[in-house]
Amino acid sequence: MSSRSCPAAAGDATAEELLDRARGLVPPALAAARAATGFGGRWKAIAARLERVPPCLSDLSSHPCFSKNSLCQELLQSVAATLAEAAELGARCREPPKAGKLQMQSDLDALAGKLDLNLRDCALLVKTGVLSDATVPAAQAEATAAQTDVRELLARLQIGHAEAKHRAVDGLLDALRENEESVLSALGRGNVAALVQLLTATAPKVREKAATVLCLLAESGSCEGKLMSEGALPPLIRLAESGSLVGREKAVITLQRLSMSPDIARAIVGHSGVRPLIDICQTGDSISQSAAAGALKNISAVPEVRQALAEEGVVRVMINLLDSGVVPGSKEYAAECLQNLTSCNDNLRRAVVSEGGLRSLLAYIDGPLPQESPVAALRNLVTAISPDSLLSLCVLPRLVHVLREGSVGAQQAAAAAICKVSSSTDMKRVVGEHGCMPLLVRLLEAKSNGAREAAAQAVATLMGYPPNARDVKKDEKSVPNLVQLLDPSPQNTAKKYAISCLLALSASKRCRRLMISHGAIGYLKKLSEKDVAGAKKLLEKLDRGRLRTLFSRK
Structure with a gap:
C-alpha cells in the first residue's frame, strides 16, 4: 500500500501480538459491563456487542493473509482501544459517580457506536477481498501493485473512522488521475x-x-448503474442546490453526464432536480452554468417531461442563456434545449415565440459559423408565426446566411425551414428572390443523405413557382446533381424529390439531353422496376425524346 493511502503505521507490534492483546481485553471488558451499576439497559446492549467480538476476531485471524495486511493491524488497534475503554467505563459505573448522568449516558452511547463500527469493519474487511490481495506471488507483485493499492483504498472508504475515510478519498482521487x-x-x-x-x-x-x-x-461512462442503485441522485441534487462552489460544480457535471440516459433524466425530474439546475443557469459560474444547461438539454430530449420543464420556467431561462450566456457551450445547450422543446409541441412553440425566443435564435444564428441546433429550433418555429412576421423579422436572410456559411446539419435544417415556409405562391416567390435556389442546388451535392433529401424537397417545392423553375433550369449543376439522386439504393431517400424536379425540367430538350448523358435512363429503369412514383413517366419522356433525336439525325 502506498504512503498516500495508508493513514498511519500500525505500530511496531505484529498482527498476532495485537490479536492476542485484543482477545485478552475481552474478558475484563465483559466482566466490567456485567458488573456495572446504573444504566442497566445500555450496559446490557454493550455486553451483547462485546460477546460478538471474539467470533469476529476469529474470522479475521483465520484468513491466510491475516498477518500480511496493515488494515488488520489498524483494526485490531482500534478494537483493543474500544475494549479498554469499555473496561474503564464499567469500573467507573461501580464507583460513586464523578460526572453527571448525562455525561455518562453520552460516554456509553459513544462506546456502543465504537463497538458497532469495530464489528462492522471486521466483517467488511473479510468480505472486501483486500486480505487476499496481500498474497500476490512475487512474480506478479509489480504488475498488480496498483490494483492492490486501489482495492485497499476502496476498502478504507467503508472501514474505520471518518478521518480515515477522508484520507482514502484523497488517495482514490490520485489513483483515478493516475490509472482510472x-x-x-x-x-x-x-x-x-x-x-x-x-x-x-x-x-x-x-x-x-x-x-x-x-x-x-x-x-x-461505466458506473451509471452503480450510482443509481446506490441512491446517488438525491444527495447530488441537494449538493447542486446548496453545496459549496466546488461541490455544486462537480454535482452538476455528474448530473449532466447521468442525464444522458432517458431513464435517469426522468428520475432527476422525479427527484425535483430541475429547479436547482435552472437556478444554476441563472446564477452559476461558467462551468456550472454550462453543465446545468447541458443537463436540462439532456432532460428535454425526453418527450414526456417537457411540459414539466416548461412549468419550471425553462423556456425563459434558455432564451436568457442565448442572449447572455457566459460561455458558448451554454448557448449551444440552450439552443438544443429549445430545439427539443419545440420539436412536436405547438403550445411550447407558441411559448417560445411569445417569450421572444425567435429573435434570440436569429441573433445567435447571425454568428460566423451557424450550427444545427439554433437553425433546427428556428425550423420548428416558422410554422408558429405569420408570413408577414417572417419577413419583418428577416428570417429569410438568416436562412440564406446558413445555406452559405453554416455546418451541414445547419444547412439541412435551413432547407427544411425553407420548405415549411414555402406553402404559398407568394412565399415561393419571396424565397426565390432572396437567392435560395442556387444555394439549394449546391446542397444537393452534400455528403449527408439527410441534407441532400432536405435540399431536394425544398427545390421540388419551390419549383412550383415558374421563375424558380427557370432558375433551376439555368443552373448548370442542377441536372447532374438531381440525376445523382436517382440512385436506387435504399439509403438514398431523396430520389422521389429528384424525380419530381427532373419531371418539371423534362420539357426542356437541353435538360433531357443532360439527364441522358449523366445516366438517368439506367437509374430510372431500376426505379421503374421498383414502382417508384414518377420514375416510369420520366423514363418514357426521356425515351421518346431520345427516339425523336435519332429520327431527326436520319
Missing part, C-alpha cells in the same frame, strides 16, 4: 455506496472530494 482503469475494474457497489454517503458528510471539503470522485466515475 485500475479503479473502475476494482469498483464494487459497496464502494460506491460509501462514496455516496460521503456526499452528506459534515465537512464541506469531504463532500467536495466525494463529489469529485463520483464526477470522475460518471464521466468514465
Whole structure:
C-alpha cells in the first residue's frame, strides 16, 4: 500500500501480538459491563456487542493473509482501544459517580457506536477481498501493485473512522488521475455506496472530494448503474442546490453526464432536480452554468417531461442563456434545449415565440459559423408565426446566411425551414428572390443523405413557382446533381424529390439531353422496376425524346 493511502503505521507490534492483546481485553471488558451499576439497559446492549467480538476476531485471524495486511493491524488497534475503554467505563459505573448522568449516558452511547463500527469493519474487511490481495506471488507483485493499492483504498472508504475515510478519498482521487482503469475494474457497489454517503458528510471539503470522485466515475461512462442503485441522485441534487462552489460544480457535471440516459433524466425530474439546475443557469459560474444547461438539454430530449420543464420556467431561462450566456457551450445547450422543446409541441412553440425566443435564435444564428441546433429550433418555429412576421423579422436572410456559411446539419435544417415556409405562391416567390435556389442546388451535392433529401424537397417545392423553375433550369449543376439522386439504393431517400424536379425540367430538350448523358435512363429503369412514383413517366419522356433525336439525325 502506498504512503498516500495508508493513514498511519500500525505500530511496531505484529498482527498476532495485537490479536492476542485484543482477545485478552475481552474478558475484563465483559466482566466490567456485567458488573456495572446504573444504566442497566445500555450496559446490557454493550455486553451483547462485546460477546460478538471474539467470533469476529476469529474470522479475521483465520484468513491466510491475516498477518500480511496493515488494515488488520489498524483494526485490531482500534478494537483493543474500544475494549479498554469499555473496561474503564464499567469500573467507573461501580464507583460513586464523578460526572453527571448525562455525561455518562453520552460516554456509553459513544462506546456502543465504537463497538458497532469495530464489528462492522471486521466483517467488511473479510468480505472486501483486500486480505487476499496481500498474497500476490512475487512474480506478479509489480504488475498488480496498483490494483492492490486501489482495492485497499476502496476498502478504507467503508472501514474505520471518518478521518480515515477522508484520507482514502484523497488517495482514490490520485489513483483515478493516475490509472482510472485500475479503479473502475476494482469498483464494487459497496464502494460506491460509501462514496455516496460521503456526499452528506459534515465537512464541506469531504463532500467536495466525494463529489469529485463520483464526477470522475460518471464521466468514465461505466458506473451509471452503480450510482443509481446506490441512491446517488438525491444527495447530488441537494449538493447542486446548496453545496459549496466546488461541490455544486462537480454535482452538476455528474448530473449532466447521468442525464444522458432517458431513464435517469426522468428520475432527476422525479427527484425535483430541475429547479436547482435552472437556478444554476441563472446564477452559476461558467462551468456550472454550462453543465446545468447541458443537463436540462439532456432532460428535454425526453418527450414526456417537457411540459414539466416548461412549468419550471425553462423556456425563459434558455432564451436568457442565448442572449447572455457566459460561455458558448451554454448557448449551444440552450439552443438544443429549445430545439427539443419545440420539436412536436405547438403550445411550447407558441411559448417560445411569445417569450421572444425567435429573435434570440436569429441573433445567435447571425454568428460566423451557424450550427444545427439554433437553425433546427428556428425550423420548428416558422410554422408558429405569420408570413408577414417572417419577413419583418428577416428570417429569410438568416436562412440564406446558413445555406452559405453554416455546418451541414445547419444547412439541412435551413432547407427544411425553407420548405415549411414555402406553402404559398407568394412565399415561393419571396424565397426565390432572396437567392435560395442556387444555394439549394449546391446542397444537393452534400455528403449527408439527410441534407441532400432536405435540399431536394425544398427545390421540388419551390419549383412550383415558374421563375424558380427557370432558375433551376439555368443552373448548370442542377441536372447532374438531381440525376445523382436517382440512385436506387435504399439509403438514398431523396430520389422521389429528384424525380419530381427532373419531371418539371423534362420539357426542356437541353435538360433531357443532360439527364441522358449523366445516366438517368439506367437509374430510372431500376426505379421503374421498383414502382417508384414518377420514375416510369420520366423514363418514357426521356425515351421518346431520345427516339425523336435519332429520327431527326436520319
